[in-house]
Amino acid sequence: AHKSMRLKDYDVGPFIGLVVTIVCGTVFFLVQLREYYWNSYTIADSVYGSVFYLLTGFPGMHVVVGLLWLMVSLVRLWRGEFSSQRHFGFEACIWYWHFVDVVWVALWCLVYVWFGGWLYMWWFKMWDGDVY
Helix, strand or coil: CCCHHHHCCCCCCCHHHHHHHHHHHHHHHHHHHHHHCCCCCCCCHHHHHHHHHHHHHHHHHHHHHHHHHHHHHHHHHHHCCCCCCCHHHHHHHHHHHHHHHHEEEEEHHHHHHHHHHHHHHHHHCCCCCCCC
């Protein structure tokens, strides 16, 4: 969407890019809600539950804020308020969205791969159960 905007393609490229990003963000948020619903633990069950919901809830909240910002950018694009030289609001939204992406990838590696996944089990077996 940003590349199309900079190339002065205001008809198709930015709209498709923004709509696809909004759909992907919505799917991510719905999958996160589904995971929260089907988890066998709650925020009050243990330290792991508290930390899990804290670490995944804040980025989830930021995804919602990013989705709202993307929708506002889509409306502004539709109204013709952006040009190839004047689109800072859209660019700031892109920066915010990439920040949320990077944080989520780091948290996914930490929470899903390390704490509850195959990497943790590999580490545990490597040290014969003595991980500390």
